[in-house]
Amino acid sequence: MKARTLGKDLTVAAVGLGCMGFSHAYGAATEKSEAVEAIQKAFEIGYTFFDTAESYLGTNTDGSISYNEELVGEALSPYRNKVQLATKFGVRHDNRNILTDSRPETIRSSVEGSLRRLHTDYIDLYYQHRIDPSVPAEEVAGVMADLIREGKITHWGISEANEDYLRKAHAVCPVTAIQNRYSMMYRDYERLFPVLEELGVGFVAFSPMANGFLTGKYTADSKFTQDDYRSAMPQFTADAMQKNQELLALLYGLAESKNATPAQISLAWMLCGKSYIVPIPGTRKISRLTENAGAADIELTADEVRMLNKALDGMELSGVFGGSPMAKK
Ligand SMILES: NC(=O)c1ccc[n+]([C@@H]2O[C@H](COP(=O)([O-])OP(=O)(O)OC[C@H]3O[C@@H](n4cnc5c(N)ncnc54)[C@H](OP(=O)(O)O)[C@@H]3O)[C@@H](O)[C@H]2O)c1
Numbered sequence: 001m002k003a004r005t006l007g008k009d010l011t012v013a014a015v016g017l018g019c020m021g022f023s024h025a026y027g028a029a030t031e032k033s034e035a036v037e038a039i040q041k042a043f044e045i046g047y048t049f050f051d052t053a054e055s056y057l058g059t060n061t062d063g064s065i066s067y068n069e070e071l072v073g074e075a076l077s078p079y080r081n082k083v084q085l086a087t088k089f090g091v092r093h094d095n096r097n098i099l100t101d102s103r104p105e106t107i108r109s110s111v112e113g114s115l116r117r118l119h120t121d122y123i124d125l126y127y128q129h130r131i132d133p134s135v136p137a138e139e140v141a142g143v144m145a146d147l148i149r150e151g152k153i154t155h156w157g158i159s160e161a162n163e164d165y166l167r168k169a170h171a172v173c174p175v176t177a178i179q180n181r182y183s184m185m186y187r188d189y190e191r192l193f194p195v196l197e198e199l200g201v202g203f204v205a206f207s208p209m210a211n212g213f214l215t216g217k218y219t220a221d222s223k224f225t226q227d228d229y230r231s232a233m234p235q236f237t238a239d240a241m242q243k244n245q246e247l248l249a250l251l252y253g254l255a256e257s258k259n260a261t262p263a264q265i266s267l268a269w270m271l272c273g274k275s276y277i278v279p280i281p282g283t284r285k286i287s288r289l290t291e292n293a294g295a296a297d298i299e300l301t302a303d304e305v306r307m308l309n310k311a312l313d314g315m316e317l318s319g320v321f322g323g324s325p326m327a328k329k
Contacts, residue, residue, distance in 0.1 A: 014296040015292060017280065019050055020052070271296065
């Protein structure tokens with residue numbers, strides 16, 4: 001797969017693999033051996049950049065906890081020096097609420113747990129999963145600088161970063177990438193593009209296919225189990241399906257002319273839009289890994305990207321999932 005550089009010097013495959021779904025947010029956890037097989041298959045296909053988090057936990061069919069980092073660590077330990085592992089600290093999930101904790105002592109204990117579960121002695125990209133309003137950016141960045149000095153992490157990033165926080169953090173310890181929600185249905189963070197360009201910070205796009213909606217494979221009849229977050233996401237309601245037909249028609253139209261799929265066009269749109277964007281689509285299915293990776297080879301011209309942006313600007317779309325609520329401290 002083609003490569004991209006995040007920040008100054010973190011080279012990754014242009015499309016990463018979001019591993020969250022193997023154990024978190026999309027229903028029952030995938031059986032361990034199946035998840036390990038899928039992640040190893042992804043490596044064989046050309047994925048090198050794998051995304052997980054300390055807080056991605058699920059329940060196995062036998063009732064035990066599925067630690068997402070363990071799946072990733074076990075699958076990739078034979079290839080450790082050929083892959084880039086990204087994980088996150090600073091969040092716990094309480095039902096569907098997010099609790100933040102980025103106190104230095106919490107980060108210190110989190111990093112040790114992540115290193116152990118990932119079967120490694122360094123993390124390539126360590127993100128603060130959510131800003132903790134009770135810990136200043138400078139203090140978190142100071143801990144990151146220490147961890148880099150100690151060799152426990154090589155780069156760091158911020159998930160759901162805003163401009164003010166990013167600037168303060170970056171001044172203390174250079175940030176390699178932000179990881180924010182970004183898709184054709186969620187474009188709010190385009191306002192950060194000038195800041196990222198000024199600071200030389202990469203943009204890892206999470207939920208890049210609007211949780212799968214942009215693949216065009218879901219219909220008003222698609223059913224999700226209660227423990228699958230999509231059962232409550234606004235873009236998957238019958239009304240939304242109807243409202244978003246224009247967007248799907250746009251994707252199908254361009255996909256046909258490019259000999260591609262809607263999923264690939266939705267990813268190619270951001271890859272061809274900015275050279276510092278790296279999407280991390282998630283899938284638990286081996287059959288979809290090649291399709292998603294193929295987005296890296298789709299060439300959209302600057303005119304085509306402009307045409308898509310203009311069409312999106314003028315489109316009335318349904319609501320789209322914007323994240324779990326943050327619990328008040
Ligand atoms: N930093 C954060 O706070 C944060 C939040 C959310 C996610 N993330 C990261 O971003 C990654 C991706 O986000 P996401 O999983 O929420 O959303 P996404 O990548 O936009 O969509 C994933 C969904 O699309 C389906 N899918 C994937 N490829 C498909 C294809 N080719 N055809 C049809 N369906 C397809 C998957 O189902 P199947 O598994 O059944 O294929 C899955 O349900 C996560 O894995 C996680 O690592 C980070």
